[in-house]
Amino acid sequence: xxxxxxxxVGVTGGIAAYKLPHFVRLLxxxxxxxxxxxTQSALQFVTAETLSVVSENPTLVHFFDEKTGMWNHHxxxxxxxxxxxxxxxxxxxxxxxxxxxxDNLLLTTYLSARCPVFIAPAxxxxxxxxxAVTENLATLAKRGVTIIDAEEGQLASGLIGKGRMAEPETxxxxxxxxxxxxxxxxxxxxxxxxxxxxxxxIDPVRFxxxxxxxxxxxxxxxxxxxxxxxxxxxxxxxxxxxxxxCKLMRVTSAQEMMDACSSVFPNMDGLIMTAAVADYxxxxxxxxxxxxxxxxxxxxxxxxxxxxxxxxxxxxENQFCVGFAxxxxxxxxxxxxxxxxxxxxxxxxxxxxNQTGFQSxxxxxxxxxxxxxxxxxxxxxxxxxxxxxxxxLNSWIFE
Ligand code: CTP
Numbered sequence: 001x002x003x004x005x006x007x008x009v010g011v012t013g014g015i016a017a018y019k020l021p022h023f024v025r026l027l028x029x030x031x032x033x034x035x036x037x038x039t040q041s042a043l044q045f046v047t048a049e050t051l052s053v054v055s056e057n058p059t060l061v062h063f064f065d066e067k068t069g070m071w072n073h074h075x076x077x078x079x080x081x082x083x084x085x086x087x088x089x090x091x092x093x094x095x096x097x098x099x100x101x102x103d104n105l106l107l108t109t110y111l112s113a114r115c116p117v118f119i120a121p122a123x124x125x126x127x128x129x130x131x132a133v134t135e136n137l138a139t140l141a142k143r144g145v146t147i148i149d150a151e152e153g154q155l156a157s158g159l160i161g162k163g164r165m166a167e168p169e170t171x172x173x174x175x176x177x178x179x180x181x182x183x184x185x186x187x188x189x190x191x192x193x194x195x196x197x198x199x200x201x202i203d204p205v206r207f208x209x210x211x212x213x214x215x216x217x218x219x220x221x222x223x224x225x226x227x228x229x230x231x232x233x234x235x236x237x238x239x240x241x242x243x244x245x246c247k248l249m250r251v252t253s254a255q256e257m258m259d260a261c262s263s264v265f266p267n268m269d270g271l272i273m274t275a276a277v278a279d280y281x282x283x284x285x286x287x288x289x290x291x292x293x294x295x296x297x298x299x300x301x302x303x304x305x306x307x308x309x310x311x312x313x314x315x316x317e318n319q320f321c322v323g324f325a326x327x328x329x330x331x332x333x334x335x336x337x338x339x340x341x342x343x344x345x346x347x348x349x350x351x352x353x354n355q356t357g358f359q360s361x362x363x364x365x366x367x368x369x370x371x372x373x374x375x376x377x378x379x380x381x382x383x384x385x386x387x388x389x390x391x392x393l394n395s396w397i398f399e
Contacts, residue, residue, distance in 0.1 A: 001226060003031030005179055008077060008113070010086035010106045011051070012093040013041025015156040016122040016165035020046055020087065023168035024054045030176070035077065036060070037106045039093065063105055074105055078113035083175060086110070087148070088122035088165040091133050097145075098136045118174060120148040122165035124157050148174050169244035173225060180228035185398035186390065187228035189269040192261060193221050193246075194307070196236030198254040200281035202299060203290050212276035214238030216324075216350075216363060219386035220272060221246050227390065232268070234260045236275055254278050254304035265311050270320040270397075273308045274348075280304060309342045320345040320397050326352065336368055345370050345397050348389060365389070369396040 007027055011017050020036075027034050034055040038048060048059035058065075060072050078084070086093065086106070093107065097119075102108040110117065119140065127133060128150060141147050148171060153164045166174075180187050195217020199207040217233070218240050224231050231246040234257055242248055249260045254277045265271060280301035290297075312321035323344050325335045335349040349366045364379045367389060373396055377388050 001030050002027060002176060002179055005032045005175075006080055006082045007032045007034050007175065008081040008084040008109065008115075009034055009036045009055070010084065010089075010093075010110070011036060011038045011042040011046065012086065012088060012090045012106065013039055013044055014088040014090045014122045014165070015045060016088040016120075017042050017045035019165065019168050021050050021054045023087065023171050024051060026168055026172040027175070028054065028056065030172070033057075035080070037077070037109055039104050039106050060105055063108075072105055074108040075112045077109045078111075078115070081113060081115045083116050083118065083178065084110065084113045085118040085120070085171065085175065087118075087120035087171055089119040090121075091123050091127055091130075091136075094119070094121060094133065094136050094140070098139050116144075116146065116178065118146045118148055118171075118178075120165050120171055121150050123150070123163045124155050125159040125161040125163050128161075128163040146174070146178075167244070173245040176226050177228040180226065184227045185394050186224055189229050190232070190267060191224055191229045192232050192234065192264055192268045192271045193217055193224070194234045194236075194257060194261065194271075194273050194275035194277075195221070196238030196240075197276050198236045198257055198278045198304075199252050200254065200278045200304070201252075201285055202282045203286040203288065205289055208278055208280070208282065208301075209237070210276050210278065212236070212238070214240045214274075215361065216382050216385070217272075217274035218242065219382040220274065220389065223383070223386040223390055232264050234264075234275070254281065254307070258305045258307045258310070261307055261311060265319075268319065270322070271308070271311060271315075272322045274324045275307075276326070277307060278304060306342070308344070312343045315343070320393075322393060323347045324350060326350045328352065332366070332368075335366070339368055339370060346373075346393060367392050371396070 011020050024034050035057050036051045036055050036059045038061050051059040096107050102111050137147050148166045151164045152162045154160050155163050196214035197210045197212040199209040201207050221231050221233050222243050225245050233246045234249045251257045251260050281304050283300040283302045308323050321344050325338050327334045335347050339347040346369045351364050362379050363382050363385045366376045368374050
């Protein structure tokens, strides 16, 4: 979250400027105060009015306010901001920043800013590869400016290659990571999260599944991203919206989830396994739809691999594993048994009621740590529960 952070957004002329209202929206939604400064040529791609509406502040372009004649103090703007991000940053502005030129409000503000500066370059393919541009970017990086690298893709010219401005979500997460509380041990860590149900196919149209929505796992992913973690999400069949800034691996069955998790786990610092994995799958898969024949029907089931147990029993000393458990009776006893048998660092015990559980937006959990710690939450939103779970893991696992 960027609650209360003061962000200056500089916009220069380039087709990617049309994405800036969305970026400003993301900043505002996360609680930041936003002041936009445009160059004159930026206004050929995005309107000052749109940016004023989304930032809830007048968009500044000139040294003097055209209506009131008041001076737009670039020094004050530079001192006000906690961060200055210039996006898109075209080659002209880039070159002027390198040489200390200040023929517009955006550049003078850059020269007087004391806060950290971020730029998101955006240019056409050959321009981006020009040695002059590469050297200018390197010079600014050496002076402490953070370069949010351009991305590959289709460019406005029709050429395909590097030069597209990084997406608004990437710009946002760069700032979010920058402001993430320094005491979090999740910052920079590679965390694998699983979420959702698994579906075990019976025939081409039928499966065995469960009611898991994946919401709790997604809330954890969002919170981990905001703490600066690099998240890989292995997601079973779920319709929840997935945060943009995680690496997504979609799977259907428990075996696919096992394969996906095993392939990435060696490079992870930790695993948080919220997925409701089906314990059993049909022994035989029917490649044609099963026809209705007899009055009774038996589907023989065989055990699926226990993903968490397999990975956790083989984890390295510096890796952690956290499981989730949903129990209906002897709840604490069963949860603690899983904590031990699956070699976990902690287990989160879910309860099921009409305010908690699979499809609900709220939850209540009890967390047990491997050193006999425990903590119980109230009934809260899954977002709030995610914050508590991660704060708890932060202190139990890392400190
Ligand atoms: N889990 C797993 N692979 C399975 C089953 C469960 O990785 N085949 C993980 C779940 O994601 C969860 C933890 O193990 O983090 C506990 O899952 P749960 O279903 O509560 O326990 P089970 O081990 O399946 O035992 P039971 O169903 O008998 O309670």
